[in-house]
Amino acid sequence: MAYLPAVFILFLSAHRCLSYSLDNSDSLEDEGIRWPAEYHLKGEELNLKTGMKAPFEIWSSKSLNRYRRDYYDGVEKKYYYGVSGEENCTVYYMFPMSDEESINTIICVEQSNYDDDQEFLQHLPKGNYTGIAKFEDKEVQKWDFKEESDGQRMEVSAYTYKVEDEDVPVQITVKVYDLDKGRLESHTVTNYYGFSSEVDETDLDVEWGPAMCDDEETFWAKHHIGKLSPARKHHVDLAFRRFTTQHKKVYGEDEHEMRKSIFHENWKQVVEHNNKNLGYKLELNKYADWTDEEFAVLTGLRPSDRDFGAVPFPHTDKEVEAIVQDLPEEFDLRMEGVITSVKNQGSCGSCWAFCTVAAVEGALALRNGGRNLDLSEQALVDCAWGFDAQGCDGGAPNGGMKYVLEHGVPTEMEYGPYMAKNGFCEAYNMSKVFHINGFGQVTPRNANAMKVVLNKYGPAVVGVHAGTPMKFYSSGIFYDVTCEGRRQNHGVTLVGYGIRDGEMYWIVKNSWGEDWGEDGYILISANNNNCLLMDTAFYPIA
Template identity: 35%
Template sequence: MAAKSLLLFSVSLILFLAQACATDMSIISDDEEQMTAMYESWTVKHGKSYNALGEKEKRFQIFKENLRYIEEQNAVEGRTYKLGLNRFADLTNQEYRRMHLGTRPRSALRLGATKSDRYALRDGDALPESVDWRTKGAVAPVKDQGSCGSCWAFSTIAAVEGRDGKCDTYRKNAKVVSIDGYEDVPVNDEKALQKAVANQPISVAIEAGGRDFQLYQSGIFTGKCATNLDHGVVAVGYGTENGKDYWIVRNSWGSSWGEEGYLRMERNIADKTGLCGIAIEPSYPTKTGENPPNPGPSPPSPTPKPSVCDEYYECPESTTCCCIYAYGKYCFAWGCCPLEGATCCEDHYSCCPHDYPVCNIHAGTCSMSKENPISVKAMKRILAKPISFSRQGLKSDL
């Protein structure tokens, strides 16, 4: 009896384990199918297309690896930011850094900058608890630098756009703008940077090469980064959420990255350089004089000169005068062929282009030569217009 019970238990255990293994295999299969569907949806959303043989499969493998990394990092308890399948999800971290980050020689960064204590924090300074220049109309829509390391240009432009704390929509189409120079915010001082950002958007440089930065989606970023400055962005505000201070940073990777193109970075950390080196090289444009005047509308184009047929008739510019009715050596009525340097056909009705000068009147075509079978359709003339009396008088005076 005991042996029979043991046998039944063993069989039941084997069946249970077999079912469990089958379930695990189906989950793995379902995950692969789900990843494939997710990848296809992602490629459509971000407008991705791959032409090289095997490139799509290669990107899919990178996509899956990034997805696994995202799930692992998002599962970390207490983390204040989330990663997501943004536009860089099909890139390795090395590819991302090569394609979307840029570096500048540090010796060249400080040339021309004026050291200033304008925003040095002083006793008695009362700074607002939060600032967001986006809500004040001082920040233009997020731009996309594409696959070139031009972030520094976008950072500078954004700082100039917000220099006076407002966006002048009435002059948005003007092409002339100038600044008198730029000044440095006191370096390695987040309080000085806070004072500066309270007054205007500030250009800053950060290290953005980490994988968490690449795949950032939302929240207050506290990820690992050093101070190898490789990306130019703009600090456009600051605030506090759940007791954690943060900077509002405007990026130049389009609105599909991060929080609609923005990043919130932890503020007031122990390191004086700030998170990712944000306090190392902050600067801002200065402006005391007026901008150059708007050049205004372009002058109108000169009036086209007509083709003069005789003292009484003319044709529009770039057309050819062709006589419609002649008596002896005089023409009493003119037509205009809508081609410059055209050949006037003997039927007094049609005309041919100068590179197809042979008129085939009966066929209504024009040929390059009598021996060449290639032809084009002949053009019709339109009536010439009489020259106005004022123009006749002017011509007589000349």
Template identity: 45%
Template sequence: MVYSTVFLAFFIIASSSAYVLLENDDPEESIIWPSEFNFNAEVIDLVNAYIETLEVWYSAENNRSRVDYINGTNKVYYVGETDDDLGVEYTIHPMTTEEVKNEIVCVKADLEGEQPDFLPVTDDYEYSHEEQLDGKQVRVWTKEREDEDEELIQTTLYVYRTDYDFDVPVKMVRKGSNLKDGATIFHRMTNFKQFGFLVDAADVTLADESDCEEALNTDFKTQIERLHPHNPVHVNKAFHSYKKHHSKTYKKTEVELRKAIFHRNWMRVHAHNRKNLGYRMELNEFADRTAEELKGLTGTRPSPPIAHGSMPFPHTNEELMDLVEELPKSYDLRFQGVLGPIKNQGSCGSCWAFTITATVEGALSKANGGRNLDLSEQSLVDCAWGFKNYGCNGGQIDKAYEYVLKHGIPLESQYGEYIRRDGFCNVDNTTETLKIRGFAMVTPRNPEALKLALVKYGPVAVAIHASNNMQLYSSGVFYDIECDGNYPNHGVVVVGYGERDGTPYWIVRNSWGENWGQDGYILMSAVNNNCMLQDTPYYPIV
């Protein structure tokens, strides 16, 4: 999405002036904000399903403002920039370490520009009509735009004119929809409450400013925990730090677009992590991309219901019942020395190819005593089209194994490096390909069978549904209700299993780079066959 200013959770923030005062007093021609005010706001995020409250004080006369979050648990004071000096931001929050518990600390940082006033810029709004709202006769202003990302952004602002000839905000509703299918992307409503016009200097002045320490240059993940996505200054700081941390560079014309997407994802991450759902999300390298742009992270096509391996799974249910007793309580192939480094498929939908090579590499290594190989994913992208695989546009795990069974996989050192694009097949120029004797499907939706396959045969290829939540996964046991009703779209590799706080999980290897998740891995809940992980598990026979 493209915005002319920073997109906030509940409004477009004013970043330059305390109020708008026009000579034309016609109420249908302008909105006039007061220069001193205090209000409470209730922010309702209808998509991410959470509510947050804040209180704001603003004083143009004192060149200061303040915002309190979570009933004052976190406070931020601002002193605006002047002709002589930079402004200052004081952030106050509790801190707990091994030595102290809930100690209140204050951190000081430079602030460029005026102190924020937390009211929307209204230049582009059009007067619509009047109506009754919360017992007041309000004027309704609207703004609508279609952006370059094929999204429709609609904003409705409800204000009423006081006897002092300035306006007071009552409610703001912002909604973003996908123009292709009408799906809601974001939908946020802010209710402004207890709006007052008298602000004392003490309300916006920190009594003990000298006690605040200078902000240290901390890493991005630590810094983001101290910032807040509802704060316009923090949005700019967080985005600047994000770009530096992930070495991001943008064209001039796309900076505001990336900042808006980043901010939207920050709101998602912030809302999710507050719910304590068992796993955490983070602002990783994908946080400045839309869901449409990230489709290249997936690419595995579901196998048909009648799909099966070239060899049957060699254990009956009766045998499984006897063998289960011998299985370890937890198991992790990462500690067996049979797995190579995490790889990155990039924007090519070749997860299916990375899934196949990882399982074949692991099975061969397990069989020959830990001799690790680096097989060529690019050879599968380029050469396996005759087996219902489509390069960077996706492939099927069972069909990819059929290709490997017939043709093998060359070493990357012989075939050439992975290029993240479809290329010419040059497998004939290689001198050696690694072969498999077959592949088998593990008994579907049987966790004990999957555990046995891991322990006896090595890593197992599976097709899952990878949602947008998974793309921002950070840590914990991942359980996603958004998988329900969807189809598999991503190939990954199960490399172990375990249990945390009573929840069983699978250890899953991904192909989105080692900076994603837990060093490239994710713990996926084994409850209710979440994300269809156990529907079509395959392993190679070497």
């Protein structure tokens, strides 16, 4: 909730003193917006999803095919060099870097292949001129655009004014909705000021000259943490500084030393493991300076002794052995297009809600021909307390299934964004919720029964023991001998299985974000019921 005031203030600053009236002229409607070919502008971009405000300055010359964009008064600079008459450019990216040898050294990196669009003013289609408006006592033209393609809807509102026969932007608001997932993907408001149609060519020149810039491969070879060693104090200080910068962590002096010590111990464990060349790799990630108590918050699986009415598995062991003969050797529901994107539960023990919702989304997508729904985990966190769940303090997956069976679950777009906190239950005010017809329990410790479920019904909810090795999982087939004698403490979603070098593994979707593991997934060995994955498993019946 701490972010709400900041976002509200930004919203007020973004929509300033607006009023408008309709204009009978349709000439502007026919012309559409025509941005200047040569310009210098200043502005600020407000991201209303994150509350961030980024001031910028841009220079653009189509005739020279050269462009420049600065952020935060030149702290970060990007120069786009192209040949006149050609479309592509080479990007020179300049930014400050500090290490033990120097403070705020300006680095320049050449990026030959880039995703940026050097035309900083967004191309907008013709149409939908809505009239003359007043914007901070300036008379401007107002435009509204809507466009749908590839499952997305973009809504744009633009305020411009004329300079000769070209349009100069004053404010552009862009909202992008994901129609398949039913949610607002992005919402930005960009304000522009200080327009000039004259561009000084010297402003487009890289300050040192392009020859002084490293290419990306050379830069990362010089500065990547993999070149450092946890055995050297100087390297520990440098690595932790880069870690805190990368993950935007700021600590007071005492906490900084405590966090660095945790980071150092975890770094040594990661290096020691990876030097053994086992079947999987670990890496330092966003949890590298967390205490064990902080990490335990993420593992919110609370097994329930209550009978929530799971349907018994419909096949005997003998029937399973016969069915599995006709099943594929490898199977991945992601390839069927029925698995939604990986999400992040944040610092909330809501893994039980995320794995339940992910399994329900997959089952419903299989039933309705592949149309994915982005359902609300927050609704379960807020509303399923009567089903052996305690919101961010954990819950039982069979209780989550029973809640969806009885009450249904709304889309995230209608219910509201995930907060990683306990909230007021709003599920009873929704216009539409999605139900399942039941849920079943997989025969414990029977891998072939699980294969049948994945092929016939869709994803399954499983529990695992998530310890330190899983915390830092990076890639490969995970097998953790330290799980022996532990209990299931984390809920995840099983979406498939495969074989690598003769070893069968499970494909598991986690809820720790796409920056963890293999793009948010972990491959867990199917040998010896590793990490208790087959002890308790449920699947929704759509």
